[in-house]
Ligand SMILES: Cc1cc2nc3c(=O)[nH]c(=O)nc-3n(C[C@H](O)[C@H](O)[C@H](O)COP(=O)(O)OP(=O)(O)OC[C@H]3O[C@@H](n4cnc5c(N)ncnc54)[C@H](O)[C@@H]3O)c2cc1C
């Protein structure tokens with residue numbers, strides 16, 4: 238059972254949350270110019286790493302807000318939690 | 332190289348020797364420096380692929396490379412439900428091919444896989460469920476596959492211990508039933524294919540993890556492994572939950588997410604449940620093993636994981652659902668619980684076919700429901716590798732469907748029901 242630190246509500250039980258999958262998938266800036274393979278990549282292809290994964294979670298049965306989590310998919314350890322719109326840790330120059 | 336046949340006579344003969352003289356069922360060879368075909372993953376699908384490569388296509392210079400022990404992945408962790416009642420034609424044909432192969436498999440492999448066609452029920456709990464089930468049953472029958480609808484009295488007659496009274500929050504309004512569905516012994520399927528493949532010259536190499544895929548000029552040339560480099564003209568990836576990790580070694584991305592799916596067994600009790608009972612609406616399914624244990628499963632964890640440990644939240648929900656369906660089970664104790672890493676595709680259908688890399692083939696995405704497909708998947712994949720083109724059975728399950736948009740949406744067949 239995960240204990241997930243919501244950026245707004247603090248640590249809460251996994252059962253209050255839903256997982257929205259891989260984070261930082263950018264909507265293609267120019268959809269009209271996209272070929273089938275690029276659409277497939279955007280819509281369906283996923284990194285699915287064994288190790289550190291950045292993903293989106295929603296505190297559905299709490300504040301109802303979305304946020305980002307960096308979690309290890311083997312140990313389930315949560316390395317960091319950051320708000321929507323914030324740059325991923327280590328990628329903001331700091 | 333034919334191994335000693337198993338029969339009533341060999342059983343009697345070996346009983347006289349206190350079962351100390353059984354020959355080994357397969358060799359444990361050192362990997363050779365090169366193979367015509369290397370299969371990555373020694374689960375049921377990989378072993379079946381190797382067997383059919385040798386048997387149907389005369390390709391014997393084959394290795395199955397397994398990082399752990401044979402059948403130690405999802406093959407040895409699943410709840411062994413077998414059925415072919417899938418909605419879409421493409422799936423119906425593939426799963427039915429598999430069920431037909433299963434029906435003759437003990438004899439063909441000379442290995443008792445303990446197939447028990449005891450019937451699989453899918454319950455309906457509201458009017459929408461009922462409509463959906465009758466649509467499915469009709470589609471399935473149009474494909475020549477046995478399937479029928481039961482009313483609540485019919486359900487009660489099949490499974491007397493189900494609570495079919497109107498009192499539960501989600502009452503049972505009916506069910507679909509595939510009588511040819513049932514269960515089989517999962518280890519025996521892996522062992523039977525392993526023994527038969529080995530007898531045809533296939534090298535099964537355990538404790539051999541693939542760590543790299545060598546590609547030169549858009550073509551595979553071999554594999555890096557923890558037991559050295561192994562050259563191969565063709566490579567088949569059959570690694571279930573680790574498919575994305577392996578595909579990445581060849582620079583490929585897959586539409587797959589790995590999740591934990593768990594199951595548990597109760598303490599053994601006297602025979603009380605004859606059929607397999609599944610409910611998508613309340614999220615649980617159950618059968619009783621020959622040992623008397625109830626084998627219970629449900630949905631998977633909602634987030635990516637390679638941990639093989641399920642969340643307690645799922646345990647709680649599935650036991651709640653089980654007890655609502657079967658009040659008689661409320662005082663049972665659970666013996667064991669475990670998890671496997673399932674490879675989930677966006678359309679809940681598998682990927683069986685070629686990849687953009689020449690000589691590299693992939694068989695994955697079976698997710699929560701591939702045990703029932705083991706022989707059919709191996710059969711079709713062996714054809715794909717041998718002929719370098721898919722068989723009509725698996726052509727619709729190509730990786731390209733995610734670009735063409737021809738998805739095969741089987742969420743209704745596979746969401747909870749495995
Ligand atoms: C709890 C649970 C219940 C299930 N219930 C059912 C059910 O009732 N009915 C049904 O039809 N299906 C069910 N399934 C699904 C079914 O188990 C799988 O779809 C099927 O067994 C997959 O077989 P496989 O041979 O492809 O994979 P596996 O048996 O997982 O084999 C893949 C193998 O690849 C190996 N491997 C991975 N990476 C490497 C590497 N780098 N190098 C070498 N080897 C590697 C692994 O060790 C593993 O042995 C269930 C699954 C689970 C987890």
Ligand SMILES: [Zn+2]
Nearest residue numbers: 243246296300
């Ligand atoms: Zn919150």
